[in-house]
Amino acid sequence: MAKTLIEMQAAVREYGALAAKRQEEYVATLEKIESTPEEVKAAESARDAMKQKFEALSKEVKAKEDALRASDLNSEKKHGQSDREKAIDGFADLVRGVVSNNRTAKLEEFKNATLAPTTAPVGPTDDTHNGAWALPTNVSTDFIATPLAPNPLVDAAAHSAMVNLEIPRVDISFGDAFAGVQDGDTAKEIELKGSQVKFGRVKSKVFVGLSETVLAGTNLALTQFVYSRLQDGILKLEANRAFATTPRAGEEHMSLYDKSNAIKVVTAADKYSAIVAALADFEDEYADNLSIFMSRTDWFAIQKSLANGNTSFYLQTPQQVFGVPVHLTSKAVKPVVGDFSQYHVNYDPTTALFEQDKDVKTGIVSFVATTWVDAQVKLASAFRIADVVAAPPAG
Known part of the structure; x- marks a missing residue:
């Protein structure tokens, strides 16, 4: 079932919070002296994956918002x-x-x-x-x-x-x-x-x-x-x-x-x-x-x-x-x-x-x-x- 705009906007906010969390974890891994290169790479990968999902969904939401605004404007031009x-x-x-x-x-x-x-x-x-x-x-x-x-x-x-x-x-x-x-x-x-x-x-x-x-x-x-x-x-x-x-x-x-x-x-x-x-x-x-x-x-x-x-x-x-x-x-x-x-x-x-x-x-x-x-x-x-x-x- 297709998600509504409000549901997509809520998901963007959740993804944004998770992306920020992954960034904090990545920095914390870098700051740990005992962190191995594998751990750093895994933390970086998790951060980048979450960031990519956040940016992709944000782009979809923006496109849907723009389409909705354009539809409203066209309707108003036609009908006063x-x-x-x-x-x-x-x-x-x-x-x-x-x-x-x-x-x-x-x-x-x-x-x-x-x-x-x-x-x-x-x-x-x-x-x-x-x-x-x-x-x-x-x-x-x-x-x-x-x-x-x-x-x-x-x-x-x-x-x-x-x-x-x-x-x-x-x-x-x-x-x-x-x-x-x-x-x-x-x-x-x-x-x-x-x-x-x-x-x-x-x-x-x-x-x-x-x-x-x-x-x-x-x-x-x-x-x-x-x-x-x-x-x-x-x-x-x-x-x-x-x-x-x-x-x-x-x-x-x-x-x-x-x-x-x-x-x-x-x-x-x-x-x-x-x-x-x-x-x-x-x-x-x-x-x-x-x-x-x-x-x-x-x-x-x-x-x-x-x-x-x-x-x-x-x-x-x-x-x-x-x-x-x-x-x-x-x-x-x-x-x-x-x-x-x-x-x-x-x-x-x-x-x-x-x-x-x-x-x-x-x-x-x-x-x-x-x-x-x-x-x-x-x-x-x-x-x-x-x-x-x-x-x-x-x-």
Whole structure:
């Protein structure tokens, strides 16, 4: 299946980080007095191979971006002011109205101004879901390439935008396949927690600081600046809550690490063994949808341990090593393995507000988005936390 532009851009960032890592390892090898010519050559080869892959993929991404821009320009020349231009102008005008006149705007006003559909996606099967329901979706899909700091949870978790959402735990999770898990941990959890997952509302605010230069700039520049930072902030809130080790009061249930969710911890003497043991610990119904969220620090440590001096191993991707998709994020302080479609984020589409706030100390005016959201672990049995426990001393 062909990769989307956003997926290719994410891969470029990952390749860039790996290329930088290979460069550091090459320099470290050169600086080691005891390094052999073979070790230096192998480190150089690993660095050059990663650099070549990074540059080649970067070239492909740039070509795709240029083609997309050219397509937009040709369309606009043929049809005058396009829907894209109208969306940009509508978004920019409302931002200036909120900031300059200290007014409050509701989400519907933004959606109408930017020609976005007012009907929210119905659930995780909707192909248009992107996790940022509090924002006009067509602004994102038409001309914003990607958030500043992509949140991998967006594609892995389920998202929806419904008021007073309740999900039938059994039907959504397994349907007819539930008969196959009647005696397992999933069935026991459903019996204990009940058949419905109910979503509440937690207030969330994202602030975008605006200078006079940005406000006085072009509509395109203003829209790109505000939208990308709003989306970046909203998606960061999702990830911060999902992987919070000390969640804020009232947000405990959103954290995969919090004891209230009772997610099983699988331990071993090292991170690699713990992750493999966690993968093997699931019921069959989850096997095809498993993925891993882990930090780059953990991955580099595993990579170094498994390589055992074989530099060619550094060309292996995390997915090739574990056999399932792997998402690298610094927020995952302990690796979490599971079917992340069982982690569900729901936005209330009727109560989002956009308003102005000024810091009198700095003079900076902020454009503020207030949203109401909740996230629920639908089935704790769909997740495992991989942790390290030191082996007991001999004797």
